[in-house]
Amino acid sequence: MTDLNQGSPAPEKKPGPSLLADDPFAGAAPGKKPTLTTGGQRAFFSCWDVHAYYGESYIVQGVSFDIREGEIVALLGRNGAGKTSTLRTIARVDSPNLKHGEIWLDHKPLHSMRAHQASFNGIGLVPEDRRIIAGLTVEENLQLAQISPPVGWSIERIYDLFPRLGERRNQEGITLSGGEQQMLAISRALARDVKLLLLDEPYEGLAPVIVQEIERTLEQIKNLGMTTIIVEQNAIAALHLADRAIILDMGQVVFDGVSQEVLDNADLRQQYLAI
Numbered sequence: 001m002t003d004l005n006q007g008s009p010a011p012e013k014k015p016g017p018s019l020l021a022d023d024p025f026a027g028a029a030p031g032k033k034p035t036l037t038t039g040g041q042r043a044f045f046s047c048w049d050v051h052a053y054y055g056e057s058y059i060v061q062g063v064s065f066d067i068r069e070g071e072i073v074a075l076l077g078r079n080g081a082g083k084t085s086t087l088r089t090i091a092r093v094d095s096p097n098l099k100h101g102e103i104w105l106d107h108k109p110l111h112s113m114r115a116h117q118a119s120f121n122g123i124g125l126v127p128e129d130r131r132i133i134a135g136l137t138v139e140e141n142l143q144l145a146q147i148s149p150p151v152g153w154s155i156e157r158i159y160d161l162f163p164r165l166g167e168r169r170n171q172e173g174i175t176l177s178g179g180e181q182q183m184l185a186i187s188r189a190l191a192r193d194v195k196l197l198l199l200d201e202p203y204e205g206l207a208p209v210i211v212q213e214i215e216r217t218l219e220q221i222k223n224l225g226m227t228t229i230i231v232e233q234n235a236i237a238a239l240h241l242a243d244r245a246i247i248l249d250m251g252q253v254v255f256d257g258v259s260q261e262v263l264d265n266a267d268l269r270q271q272y273l274a275i
């Protein structure tokens with residue numbers, strides 16, 4: 001039988017003490033603490049025993065994992081497994097509502113922050129719908145991202161990475177092609193000082209040739225050492241890009257290990273990814 005938890009143990013079912021108000025798990029027995037890397041340092045990013053709800057709907061059910069600086073992690077799972085909800089919880093957007101757990105990025109407690117503070121502290125969420133702002137040119141979309149600190153890449157550096165955006169700098173952002181809009185959405189995150197890039201289905205709805213172009217750019221971003229979580233339905237593409245894979249099922253981590261293990265394990269792919 002396939003061991004689905006080869007990379008690291010499954011998260012503790014029992015939540016630990018809470019730092020959050022309105023925590024339904026407050027007072028429960030302590031759970032497993034975030035893993036310490038060698039040298040006793042907390043991982044660059046860690047989420048520990050994260051539980052999040054949309055209203056009464058219990059969706060993220062005790063998710064725990066660590067990410068090293070510069071690592072790229074593919075967060076995979078079937079439709080409805082909780083991938084987007086996990087990214088949104090990490091980014092501290094209003095819903096789903098984090099009710100229990102800890103989320104740390106570079107020693108900063110994201111669990112006690114709102115979305116704008118998480119952004120200030122280095123979270124760069126590129127949502128599935130891209131959210132290009134109507135009425136603004138490509139360049140104005142980028143300038144808007146830099147209106148408040150911390151500023152990341154210069155706009156010229158972004159145009160070096162995505163020459164097509166440079167060529168279209170004066171074009172209204174929402175008139176770009178789907179692939180170009182995805183490039184703009186990624187660029188908008190890089191225009192801020194991002195420590196953890198969260199990409200939700202960056203290849204969605206794009207022709208294979210455009211997917212390949214964005215893949216090459218993400219390889220370049222990876223080679224620059226950007227710590228990234230990529231959620232993708234195109235799991236094979238994401239696994240080729242990523243060092244590690246985390247698979248979610250029904251809001252829980254069912255696998256955490258190197259990407260190659262998933263590529264090599266047909267049973268695992270069939271069971272949790274249906275590929």
Ligand SMILES: Nc1ncnc2c1ncn2[C@@H]1O[C@H](COP(=O)(O)OP(=O)(O)OP(=O)(O)O)[C@@H](O)[C@H]1O
Binds near residue numbers: 059086
């Ligand atoms: N705003 C919401 N209110 C209530 N339930 C929601 C909301 N958004 C998502 N859900 C539910 O949460 C569960 C997880 O959804 P989520 O979008 O995180 O899944 P996903 O893994 O990203 O799926 P997909 O691959 O289809 O994008 C689903 O059952 C979904 O119906």
Ligand SMILES: [Mg+2]
Binds near residue numbers: 083084085
């Ligand atoms: Mg999703």
